Each structure stands twice: as C-alpha cells, then as structure tokens.
Amino acid sequence: MKVVLVAFVILIAGVVIGQDQMYDVCPLKVGEEVPGDVSLVNADGESKMMSDVLSEKSIVIFYRGGWCPYCMRHLSALHEVKQEIADLGYDLVAITPDQFDSLGVSESEAQTDIAIYSDSDADVIEAFGLGWKVNDELHEKYVTKYELDLTEWSGDEHRILPVPAVYVIHDGVVQYQYVNPKYSVRLKPETLIAILETL
Secondary structure: HHHHHHHHHHHHHHHHHHHHHHHHOOOHHHHHHHOOOOEEOOOOOOEEEEHOOOEEEEEEEEOOOOOHHHHHHHHHHHHHHHHHHHOOEEEEEEEHHHHHHHHHHHHHOOOOOEEEOOOOOHHHHHHHOEEOOOOOOHHHHHHHHHHOOOHHHHHHOEEEEEEEEEEEEEEEEEEEEEOOOOOOOOHHHHHHHHHOOOO
16 A cells, blocks of 8 residues: 555655646736737737737637647637637637647537637747646656647647646736646536626
8 A cells, every 4th residue: 555655655756746847827916907919819820910800899818729628628618618708899819839831630529619729839838937848757647648739739849838828818918817737627618708707
C-alpha cells in the first residue's frame, strides 16, 4: 500500500512540476486596455489585427487547442448560449495556438460556428499575459503517452499554451476576466450570462 501511495505522489508531483509555469502567468486585468496591434489568422489564412477582430462589445475565449477535450466541451457549451450572448450585444471570439489550417478540427469537435482565430506564434496569448511554455519533460510525455505533438498543432517550436481564459471587453478595455490554471475547470455559460447582465 505504501509503495502505491508513494508512486501516486511521485506521479502527481511530476505533473505539477511539469505544469507549474501556468501558475506564474500575469494576465491582463480589469480596466486594462487590450493590445490591438497584434495579429491573428482566420480559418481562411487571412491575417487580422486584434483591433479589427474585436467589436464594441466582445467576449474572447482563449483555449489550448482542438486536441483538448475540456476546451471542446467549453466551446460547445458556449455555442449553446451564443444567441443569448448576442441578445446582450456581445460577439464571441475564440483564440487558440493551433495553426489556421487546424481550426476546422475545433469547429467540428465543438460543433460550433463561433469565430475562431489562430495565434500560432502565440503573440496575442503573450500580449494578454496568458502564455506558459510546456517544458521538455512534459512535452515528451504528451508525445509518447498521448501522441500529442504541440509543434505539429501550432506549426511552431515555441510549445506555448494559454492558460484557459474568458475576457469580456468593451471598447478595447477589459471589463471582466476569468483565468484559471486548473484547465479542467471552466467558466459556466450560465455564470457568464449572469455576469454580462450586470455590466
């Protein structure tokens, strides 16, 4: 029993150490201006400045990628309340480090038509203060155990992922943000709706 317990503790410790950088991020806070001079790419390969992607009132979702089941469930859940969000005057935008020609995977897996943009060079993710780098040990685990190669998904060697986040933005200024390094826990759609109704 002791051997099993020790092995479990070591395993958990290894996972925590491999992902501890995600707890060191410094995200944009309420009242701060959103960087508009960074670019994204849509599913057609067209480059768009962040300032052009945002409307007067936008909700921006940062997620890890089309390979992440937690992300896909969250996008799908937000899709279900997309009309309610629109009725409150907001557009929905999702951003991922996946390269643009992989965005279709997210659309298919989440069964959504939310506007999804690629930030494969992680410039926007870093500008929002959400980026953390997957270290060599964790990346090797992703590849060998889960057959997940982040460099293939992003098309870049940086191996940067965003801490999952939701931002509510009015006229380029953050009104609300939800950032949680515990990637299995996401902002519930009904909670988001309730928050929007108070802004």
